[in-house]
Amino acid sequence: MSPRLKLFIPLILFTGMALFLFRGLSLDPRELPSALIDRPLPDFNLPVLGQERLLQRADLVGEPALLNVWATWCVSCRVEHPYLLQIAASGVPIYGINYKDEDAAAARWLAELGDPYRANIADREGSLGLDLGVYGAPETYLVDAEGVIRYRHVGVVDERVWQTILQPMYQQLSASGDRG
């Protein structure tokens, strides 16, 4: 390659990057890939945090539930935690996915801040997170009684999100479940 041509390499690399950035503008990083909504929850077989047993997809199915992806390294999970406690106190089942975290740190966190979860899936390698398409913690999925993902919320669940989005959907799902 002639020396002059080599000097074009940075320009070519930059052009490639700029194309990605341009594509990125029309993508919303907070949006769930639509493929997963109304699809069944992916299969998994992972240990329960702090226990010897394993948890499978089948254990979660049966009633509508929230699936909350969290980690002790996650900035916003701490903000979200009090609301999860409130939601759990109102009788909504919440399962935790402890995402790419250390078990000991997670156990300390729950001991310290309270435990809103029915059970916590220890997703140490993030394999379930990968199947779900988790972008980052916190994320919350609403799963119906058949184990089908109905909604995904990226970011903190707070009073507004719960009351305006998740709670109405949850109530609708439990009502239809009761009828069926």
Add this chain to the structure above:
Amino acid sequence: MIPEIGHFALIIAFCLSIILAVIPSWGAWRRNTGAMALAPGLAVGLMVFVGVSFACLATAFLQDDFSVKVVASNSNSMLPPIYKFSAVWGNHEGSLLLWALILSLWTAAVALFSGQLPLLVLSRVLSVMGAVAVGFLSFMLLTSNPFARLLPGTPADGNDLNPLLQDPGLIIHPPLLYMGYVGFSVAFAFAIAALLGGRLDASWARWSRPWTNVAWGFLSLGIMLGSWWAYYELGWGGWWFWDPVENASFMPWLAGTALLHSLAATEKRGLFKSWTVLLAIFAFSLSLLGTFLVRSGVLTSVHAFATDPARGLFILVFLALVVGGSLTLYALRAPAVTSRVSFEWVSRESLILCNNVVFLVATITVLFGTLFPLIMDALGGGKYSVGPPYFNAVFVPLMALLAPFMGLGPVSRWKKDSTRRWRQELALPAVVAVLCGFTLPLFNASYNLWVALAVALSAWLVLGLLRDLWYRVRGAATLATGLRRITPSYWGMFLAHLGFAACVTGIVATSQYNIEHDLKMSPGDTEQLAGYEFTFIELVPVRGPNFVADEARFEIRRDGEVVARLAPQKRRYLATGQVMTEADIDGGLFRDLYVAMGEPIGEGGAWAMRLHYKPMVRWMWLGAILMALGGFTTVLDKRYRRQRSPAIAKGAVHVAQA
């Protein structure tokens, strides 16, 4: 009325920036001295009008003019005045105005302090900076006008500034960071001017160096303050999260560090010319890229600004013009012939090359990690997140690789050195460094191999520096005369390398020896942590200017004696109802004691508490301050102020002949 004046001043500044971008560069092309001579005046005018505009926005904030939209959304009448002022840049529009203000300050500074530059070069440099200003001012005027009014419908009071930003550190963090970001525009402008003029020589490198060093110093300080802020304000004791916004500030710093060193080789030896120009373009491009990432919403981040696709597109087009344009110019004009200057493998040039490779790889690593989620998403590969594990896994070995070479750097000689001489000079430092590594961690309760390695590497850096200092001083009659003979640039390097060593030690020691207890405590409870007794005395309600808080009073004893009283708070801000954790820290050179409040547990007044023992965490920030001081010190060097060096005089003749 005042906001309209501000808006009008901004429009005038925009017009001036267009003239600055066009007329002097036309003058430089046609060799029209009159047109070129306009540049400094225009640069100063630009600064004045952006300054007026900024002052108007600040006045609107200080006078609680809630008819201005950004004031209504980001301030509140109860906010303390100092935060009303810092709220000016606590939002997208205002922070852009700060960007523009700082850019105009740098432009004016170049105009005022470059009397010795040939007019041809000066006019090109200022023109390039004017063109950058055109981009930012039009961005502001077209998409993000800070003076937009809420008329009618002016609210009675404002929404308040985000409580996270109501903090002394955050008053000066953005200005310092922008001083760094935007400061690289000077090195960029010099590089573009040199490419346009086709004269990439030692004098170009000498002109760029002081500006680059100062900008780099500011950027170091800015990043340090950001990390310090995260440490005590976010309330969980972390100091770096590899968040996209943090990475956005870190990438220009990494590229800038490579640039500093490469500029040294270009100035002293005329080497790596094309490479240095490319790094100058990179450093500033990464600053612009950071702006794009933070404000366009393509990546999620804890501290992203309110985003808007139209704004994102505007910055992307601007980025494409600036970076694409300058890289095209680079491809067409950079010298393609290999430099005839040669150097041996064992020489300072090779070590600088090492530095450049490490820092470039580090930059690309961080860039790749930051953009990876976006790339995978764009390719339809699903959503990914890249967290601290990736960055740490790549970054730590890179820095460990750097340190051994870094110790050699100051001692080494240009062009040709010998390993025999290195052995003679550095055998003793090497042995002592290894001994330090083995023994010093023994002073802590638990021995740790990582800390031993970090201490050994840091000691190697520090001892190498001292050995070299001794080598330079020993010939002098007295120690004082010897020290006086050493140039400010050398002291700058000395301080910066010392700072790096302190940083490495602090980071490794605090990561390895950090002790953290999360527990439930009621008033009266005591907890042991690293030999300290933390007693939760009482819980008291307190009231601040715009918040109410629960304050936990702690007494910390060691061997029965009180060493500190800490009072962390859980605040509730009145305007927004946001709850904030305010940690309290007893700081020290060798350890920080840190208490933060979690949530109340039960009815009995018990709280979740987080107690930290963080050894040597401050070394990291002290190191960053030393690095910044190093950057600033180099500017004092006399050779940057020499009136007319032969090279510059030749430049002047060059203009006269043309």
